[in-house]
Amino acid sequence: MKEETAQLLRKELCMELSWEKTRIAHTSQGLDFLGNHIVLKPNHRGQVAIRIYPSKKSLRSVQEKVKKITSKNMTGSSLADTLGQLNSVLRGWSNYFRFAHSKKTFSYLRYYSWMRVYWWMRKKHRKLPVKALKRKYFPDWTFKEGGLALFDPSKVRVGRYGYRGAHIPTLWNQELESPTRKRQGDRLPDEPRLLEYLEDRCAM
Numbered sequence: 001m002k003e004e005t006a007q008l009l010r011k012e013l014c015m016e017l018s019w020e021k022t023r024i025a026h027t028s029q030g031l032d033f034l035g036n037h038i039v040l041k042p043n044h045r046g047q048v049a050i051r052i053y054p055s056k057k058s059l060r061s062v063q064e065k066v067k068k069i070t071s072k073n074m075t076g077s078s079l080a081d082t083l084g085q086l087n088s089v090l091r092g093w094s095n096y097f098r099f100a101h102s103k104k105t106f107s108y109l110r111y112y113s114w115m116r117v118y119w120w121m122r123k124k125h126r127k128l129p130v131k132a133l134k135r136k137y138f139p140d141w142t143f144k145e146g147g148l149a150l151f152d153p154s155k156v157r158v159g160r161y162g163y164r165g166a167h168i169p170t171l172w173n174q175e176l177e178s179p180t181r182k183r184q185g186d187r188l189p190d191e192p193r194l195l196e197y198l199e200d201r202c203a204m
Helices: 002-013 056-069 079-096 103-124 130-137 179-183 191-202
Strands: 031-033 036-042 048-054
Touching: 056 079, 056 103, 079 103, 103 130
Parallel strands: none
Antiparallel strands: 031 036, 036 048
């Protein structure tokens, strides 16, 4: 049991980089991480800051899902079933990226999904005139059926993570800890002791 624990600690604390998945890039070029594109660029005030956007690869992936749900082969499904599938995909994707700079991406995704549903409906009801189709299924330009409406990603409220770097205690800014944390004795381990611990574990 002790040997198994040591092996787990060795894997967690002594990780090796995968050269197939690792690259060195300048911050101005940006990098993709967990579906986000992280880049250093000027903001509206001209100050250089880190900006986080949904990556192009992630956007393409959600577009592929929307395209598959609204494909020509799926015209046998009802509008309500199709909206239910689309809403699940769009809501989940939008909520994941709602803390990034995603407003323009959400607006584009709304346009893309709306157009996909529109052309899917045209293929489903080939003999129905456009005006009759609009009057029956999207009178206010929002597709609805059975109490379901097409989810609008552009209405998702985009927030920001507050900058708290100066208030998070680390090994190198112990003096920034709050009095409450100091009274509770909840201090992080000193740097020499932590380094010694890591070296011992990696040497196992």
